[in-house]
Amino acid sequence: MSALSFPVFPLAGALLFPRGQLPLHIFEPRYRDMIADAMAGDRLIGMVQPRDRRDPPGLFPIGGLGRIAECERRADGRYNIVLQGLARFRILRELAVTTRYRQVEALCQDEPGEDGVLGIAQRAELEREARAYADALGYAVDWESVARLDDEQLVNGICQVAPLDTGSKQALLEAEDLAERADLAVQFMQFQRMAPGGADGPRTLQ
Numbered sequence: 001m002s003a004l005s006f007p008v009f010p011l012a013g014a015l016l017f018p019r020g021q022l023p024l025h026i027f028e029p030r031y032r033d034m035i036a037d038a039m040a041g042d043r044l045i046g047m048v049q050p051r052d053r054r055d056p057p058g059l060f061p062i063g064g065l066g067r068i069a070e071c072e073r074r075a076d077g078r079y080n081i082v083l084q085g086l087a088r089f090r091i092l093r094e095l096a097v098t099t100r101y102r103q104v105e106a107l108c109q110d111e112p113g114e115d116g117v118l119g120i121a122q123r124a125e126l127e128r129e130a131r132a133y134a135d136a137l138g139y140a141v142d143w144e145s146v147a148r149l150d151d152e153q154l155v156n157g158i159c160q161v162a163p164l165d166t167g168s169k170q171a172l173l174e175a176e177d178l179a180e181r182a183d184l185a186v187q188f189m190q191f192q193r194m195a196p197g198g199a200d201g202p203r204t205l206q
Contacts, residue, residue, distance in 0.1 A: 003092060005105045006065065007034045010057060011031065014167050015173050016047040016064030016085045017156040019116055026079040030100035035071065035079045043068040048091070049173075053058040056102065062174050065089045065108055080161060081082070088173065117178045118151040126182050128177040130158055137163070155182045164188050 009024075009031060016022045026035050038045055048063030066083030073079055089106040097103045118126070127146070134141045149157065159172040159181065168188045174182035 003105050003107055004044075004065075004089075005095060005103060006042075006044040007038065007099070007101050007103045008059070008063065009034065010048055010050045010059055010102070011047055011077065013163075014047055014049070015156075015169055015170055016066045017158050017159070017173070018064070018085045018087050019152065020064075020085040020124055020156050020160070021069070022047065022064075022066065022083045022085070024079075024081050024083065026081060033081060033099065034075055034101040035068070035081060037070055038068060039056050043057050044045070044086075045087055046089060046106065048104075049170055051166070051170075059091060059094075059102075059104075060170050061091050062170070063089055063091070063106075064173065065106075118155070119179075122179065122182055122199055123151060123154075126158070128153065129186045129189050133162070133193055136193045151182075152178055155185060158185050158189075162189060164192065 014022060026032055034045070038043075044065060044067055046063050049060045050057030051060045052058045063087045065088070067086055068081050069084040070082040071079060072081070072094060087108040087110075089108045092105045094105045095105060109198050130146075131141075131143065144153065155178055159169070162185070164172075168184075172181055172184055172188070175184055
């Protein structure tokens, strides 16, 4: 497994899983530079969560590497992009660069296909808790479409959209396999839903 160097976009709550997609609206000048440079090269962008509020923030060691699959440059210079997830990565070191955006050297993990690994009972429990969680948040969800998702799409989709804290999101990203990620997602949704203030209350899992 060889190391790769690529730019990173630190963004709390934004998870990119292998084989998943992440739409992003890019407006900060430094990240507009990053997209322009990536489009002129290999189109690779690493998504990683900040682990503190320093400037610049520290970074969690595990993130998701993606390739820009769609890119729309708007008249005002902003971008709408879609990242296609390739692999998770572990940061080896941050590079000394002259660009306004940050770059790292990292090792990418081998990512075997994960679809079809949930048992019937685990899938049912995840769907049941997702419904209760969405109801608590007042979300309108097309559950017929959800039921047609494969296990990987369902689990990773919930992990992407659930408004959990940064620490919980990171634990979901770092889970060893899809079954472990599904179990964690159920636990986090239950905890937040049952905490004082309900799902709209303070997020205390960080």
